[in-house]
Amino acid sequence: MSTSDTIFAPATAPGRAGIAVIRISGAKTLKALDRLGVGSLKPRVMTRAKLNDPTTADTLDDALVVWFETPNSFTGEDVAELHIHGGPAVVESVLSALNGVGGLRPAEPGEFTRRAFDAGKLDLTQAEALADLVDADTRAQARQALRQMGGALKTTYDDWRERLVKALAHLEAVIDFPDEDLPDDTAQALWGAVEGLEKELSKHLADDGRGERLRNGIHVAIIGPPNAGKSSLLNLLAQREAAIVSEIAGTTRDVIDVHLDLDGYPVLIADTAGLRSTTDTIEDEGVRRARNRAENSDLVVALFDGAVYPNRDPATVELIDDSTLVVVNKSDLLDQARELEHDIDDEWRATHFVSVKDGFGVDMLISTLTRKVAELCDEGTEAPITRARHRHALTECQTAMTRARSANLPELAAEDLRLAVRALGRLTGHVDVEDLLDVVFGDFCIGK
Ligand SMILES: Nc1nc2c(ncn2[C@@H]2O[C@H](COP(=O)(O)OP(=O)(O)OP(=O)(O)O)[C@@H](O)[C@H]2O)c(=O)[nH]1
Ligand SMILES: [Mg+2]
DSSP: OOTTSEEEEESSOSSOEEEEEEEEESTTHHHHHHHTTOOOOOTTOOEEEEEEOTTTOOEEEEEEEEEEOTTSSSSSSOEEEEEEEEOHHHHHHHHHHHHTSTTEEEOOTTHHHHHHHHTTSSOHHHHHHHHHHHHOOSHHHHHHHHHHHTTHHHHHHHHHHHHHHHHHHHHHHHHHOTTSOOOTTHHHHHHHHHHHHHHHHHHHHOSTTHHHHHHHOEEEEEEOSTTSSHHHHHHHHHTSOOSOOOSSTTOOOSOEEEEEEETTEEEEEEEOOOOOOOSOHHHHHHHHHHHHHHHTOSEEEEEEEGGGTTOOOHHHHTTOOTTEEEEEEOGGGSTTHHHHTTSOOGGGTTOEEOOTTTOTTHHHHHHHHHHHHHHHHOOSSSOOOOSHHHHHHHHHHHHHHHHHHHOSSHHHHHHHHHHHHHHHHHHHTOOOOOOHHHHHHHHHOTTO
16 A cells, blocks of 8 residues: 555445545545546635536536645645535445546545654644544543643653653763763753653553543442342433343342443443352352452442341442442331431441432432542543553653663663653654754764
């Protein structure tokens, strides 16, 4: 596949729609428009034009066409967008007409973005953010993707890389030009800079996975004794009958996942088997899965059965920790249910009393759940790491810096700093490490 080919592809999803957009990018873009019978266009001005079949001259569609002149386009090349009617027959006929134009070929997946990256229009973190934005199911996910696409991570990583390259250049200068007129504190200053960077990196890495969590969805598990109403609560939150509800204890055996959008946050909530010891091997496996899911969730809702209040199921109590939301269901069965919240002993403090049956306390529970989920994603502070790839490269960079600081030979330290620079470079797609001499000569005027 040549990168000099002019490429085209539908930019909108397949299927029937009012409008479909076909995008063309490359040097032959204007030629392609000409072959379709589109007259001359002003850049960036949407123009109505008839698209004709280049061989038969049949009209294919009455369209709107816009052209972006190189380098001021998404890919940096000449780009055109054909806004055509979104019926499969129209789309197919225009694509096939474009395929017949010499030098044009259908784009590979991701090829437009690849070209934008090659043209320096965006770095790797921005290209990933673009994919995340297209994949975003909820508003908070879209916000995070937009922030990263705007360069929130790129700016930080570029800055770190620049500072690291500078430290490395200074170290190279100390190694290569020991007799030259270097400022006395060069070595001390450069190691101070590396140490400072290491601290910033550690802080960035200690983000508790909030960016990845928002990107992948927050995992919540409902656990509790059999018959507490876990499946009923799940169905209420999902607003559909996702799980079977019955008065028979031990109804739910498997983990049942439901996707929720809680005020813009993506949540994967799991209903689980009631916790109890049983000789039924299938139910026992269900209980094992329930415990496993509770362990691997970001948040656990421990649901107790109000029918036996104030008795607390010990197996469920065992799984409660600081991040557990404690809830008692079936408060409609409690004598003074509505007053209980004001008059309970320490064990039950901060407990939500709800009734899935009559809706009591449910709104309050949902708003607490939403608040906790929002806290777990903590969007307020700096832009977070959003992928394992970022975390891996940053950890590698950090390890190399730590090694460099304790190396006993400056040459070995330099090699480690070089690895650290490379790890950061891989993050953003900035791979050339040898922009060092500019810094050396710029700072010290060595050799004049
Ligand atoms: N009175 C009352 N009954 C409820 C309430 N919520 C659920 N129930 C009933 O409690 C019984 C058990 O409900 P489920 O939702 O199946 O309970 P579960 O916790 O999923 O039970 P297992 O799957 O067996 O672990 C059903 O008969 C429900 O109708 C409530 O708020 N009040
Ligand atoms: Mg159930």
